[in-house]
Amino acid sequence: MIDVEFQLPKIMVVDDSITNLKCAKTALASIGEIYTVPSAQKMFDLLEKVRPSLILLDITMPEINGLDAIKILKSSPFYTDIPVIFLTSVNSKGSELEGLCLGAVDYITKPFEPLLLLKRVEIHLTIQSQKRKMEAQSQKLKDFNENLQRMVAEETSKVSKLQVSVLETVVDLVESRDDITGGHISRTMKWLELLFSGIEETGIYADVVADWDINLVLQSSRLHDVGKISISDAILKKMGKLTPDEFEDMKRHTTIGASIIDRICESLPKDNHDFMNQAKILALTHHEKWDGSGYPYGLSGQDIPVQGRMMAIADIYDALISKRPYKSALPHEMAERIIISGCGTHFDPNMIEIFKNVSQKFAQGRA
Numbered sequence: 009m010i011d012v013e014f015q016l017p018k019i020m021v022v023d024d025s026i027t028n029l030k031c032a033k034t035a036l037a038s039i040g041e042i043y044t045v046p047s048a049q050k051m052f053d054l055l056e057k058v059r060p061s062l063i064l065l066d067i068t069m070p071e072i073n074g075l076d077a078i079k080i081l082k083s084s085p086f087y088t089d090i091p092v093i094f095l096t097s098v099n100s101k102g103s104e105l106e107g108l109c110l111g112a113v114d115y116i117t118k119p120f121e122p123l124l125l126l127k128r129v130e131i132h133l134t135i136q137s138q139k140r141k142m143e144a145q146s147q148k149l150k151d152f153n154e155n156l157q158r159m160v161a162e163e164t165s166k167v168s169k170l171q172v173s174v175l176e177t178v179v180d181l182v183e184s185r186d187d188i189t190g191g192h193i194s195r196t197m198k199w200l201e202l203l204f205s206g207i208e209e210t211g212i213y214a215d216v217v218a219d220w221d222i223n224l225v226l227q228s229s230r231l232h233d234v235g236k237i238s239i240s241d242a243i244l245k246k247m248g249k250l251t252p253d254e255f256e257d258m259k260r261h262t263t264i265g266a267s268i269i270d271r272i273c274e275s276l277p278k279d280n281h282d283f284m285n286q287a288k289i290l291a292l293t294h295h296e297k298w299d300g301s302g303y304p305y306g307l308s309g310q311d312i313p314v315q316g317r318m319m320a321i322a323d324i325y326d327a328l329i330s331k332r333p334y335k336s337a338l339p340h341e342m343a344e345r346i347i348i349s350g351c352g353t354h355f356d357p358n359m360i361e362i363f364k365n366v367s368q369k370f371a372q373g374r375a
Contacts, residue, residue, distance in 0.1 A: 016040050016041055017039070017040040017041070017060075017061035017062065017133050017136075018040060018041045018043065018058060018059065018060040018061050019036055019039075019040050019041070019042050019043070019060060019061060019062050019063075019064065019129065019133075020043045020045060020051060020054065020055075020058070020060040020062070020063045020064070021033065021036075021042060021043070021044050021045065021064045021095075022045045022046075022047070022048060022050075022051045022063065022064065022065045022066055022069075022074075022077070023044075023045075023046070023064075023066040023069070023095060024046055024047060024066060024069045024070060025066070026046070028066070028095070028118060028119075029044035029045075029046065030044075031119075031120070031122065032044070032064060032120075032125065034122065035120075035122035035123070035125045035126050036125070036126060036129055038126075039126065039129065039130060039133070040061070040133075043058060043060065047069060047070070047071060047072070048065075048069055048071065048072035048073070048074070048076070048077040049071060049072055051063070051065075051077065052077075052080070055086075055087060059090070060090060061090075061091075061133060061136060062090070062091050062092075062093065062129065062132055062133060062136065063081075063090055063091070063092045063093070064092075064093050064095055064116070064129070065077060065078065065092050065093070065094055065095065065112075066094075066095045066096070066118075067094050067095070067096040067107065068096065068097070074094055074095075074096075074107070075106060075107060075110060078092050078094075078107065078110045078111055078112060079110060081111075082110065082111040088111075091113045091132055091135075091136060092111065092112050092113060093112065093113060093114045093115070093116055093128070093129070093132065094107045094112045094114070094115045094116070095116055095118055095120070096115060096116075096117060096118060097117065097118040097119070113132060114128060114132060116128055191330075192233070192326055192327075192330065193229075193230050193232075193233065194230075195326045195330075196229060196232070196319070196322045196323055196326050197226050197227075197229050197230060197322075198373055199321070199322035199325055199326060199370065199373070200225075200226055200229050200318055200319065200322045201226055202366045202369045202370055202373060203318045203321065203322065203359070203362055203363065203366065204217070204222055204225075204226075204318075205366055205369070206362035206363065206365045206366035207362055209365055209366070210361060210362055210365050212358050212361060212362050213314055213358065213359075213362070216314050217314070221282070224282060224283050224286060225286050225290075225315060227283070228283050228284070228286035228287035228290060229286075229287075229290050229319060229322075230287075231265070231269060231287040231290070231291060232265070232287070232290040232291050232294050232319055232323070233261065233265065233291070234265045234268050234269065234287075234291060235260070235261035235262060235263070235264035235265025235266070235267075235268060235291060236261045236265075237264075237268070238260075238261070238264045238268075239257065239258060239260070239261050239264075240257075243257055243258055244258075247333040247334055248334055249334065259295070259303045259304060260304075262291060262292050262293075262294070262295055262303065262304045263292065263304050265288075265291035265292065266288050266291050266292040269284050269287050269288040269291060270288065272284060273285075273288075286315065289313050289315045289316060290315050290316065290319050292304070292316070293307065293312055293313050293315070293316025293319070294316050294319035294320050294323050295320070295323075296308075296312045296316055296320070297320070297353065297354045297355075298312070298317070298352060298353060298354060298355055298356050298357075299352070299353045299354070301353075302320075302354075309356075312356070317355070317356040317359045318359060320354070320355060320359075321347060321355055321359060321360075321363055324346075324347065324350075324354070325343055325347055325370065328342075328343035328346055328347075329343050340367075340370060340371040341371075344367050344370070344371075347360070347363060348360055348363070348364065
């Protein structure tokens with residue numbers, strides 16, 4: 009039975025025999041609209057007005073025979089997907105093979121048995137109906153998938169914008185608390201980026217950072233001093249040198265920062281944990297020293313994450329070249345000498361080699 013969704017299909021019967029046309033129309037009248045056409049040329053004329061679900065095409069016809077007609081049909085983007093069944097009284101395997109190779113879906117031998125003709129046509133109409141159903145379902149699935157991807161992209165964009173907004177707010181809050189070091193966060197991110205370029209140029213630690221999302225690390229570096237939010241103004245904004253007790257309190261900004269980031273991380277989806285994990289590493293380890301004399305844990309050498317070793321140089325360099333109420337800004341050359349002099353004590357020797365390679369970029373970046 010033909011699917012009810014595709015009732016009354018249009019069937020075009022093309023044959024130069026009036027008898028065959030009448031016989032076919034009678035046999036197929038119950039399953040659709042039957043168009044009888046006496047030649048291939050008239051078929052093409054009718055195709056401009058009617059699009060059939062199926063064409064029954066006689067092979068042996070004057071002027072344009074069935075084989076030539078199907079070549080024209082299959083070469084046209086407008087007709088190529090219309091299934092064609094050949095009608096033939098020629099019992100030739102070669103002719104049948106040629107027709108199938110040209111795109112015919114079946115052969116029916118004349119003179120045909122009306123009931124057999126009906127069943128063969130019903131089968132092919134059912135196949136076409138199922139094919140259209142599958143194509144429609146495929147298109148629906150494609151549309152659904154595209155809509156889903158668009159919705160995911162929109163939601164991801166919203167979340168991303170929200171994260172950036174939250175990050176900007178936190179960064180502004182940190183900067184406002186420590187207005188003495190204004191601009192420190194954005195500048196250290198720039199110095200960190202230059203160190204990444206040094207890694208690329210020298211190849212030192214290239215294997216370590218190969219799988220890193222560099223932009224993610226750079227953006228997360230903006231939270232390296234987030235712990236200063238909890239340090240009192242009396243210490244944070246003190247104009248002179250800190251007392252030992254005040255310095256001990258100041259050192260807590262590293263562990264406080266890590267705790268703040270942990271709390272933020274708990275409320276974020278796992279997709280965002282890489283960003284916050286990088287931020288935590290930078291916040292916790294940027295004051296560790298190569299010789300183990302840093303804080304908060306006194307890590308030394310290779311135990312200090314590479315991110316922390318990079319941030320240590322970026323952080324100290326910026327402190328050296330920046331003006332403070334209790335000191336003048338140092339010129340690049342002097343800051344460079346101080347950084348290099350810390351090789352093997354404060355700083356990783358390999359990281360110093362990277363710094364030396366891009367030192368002039370630091371000087372240019374400062375300008």
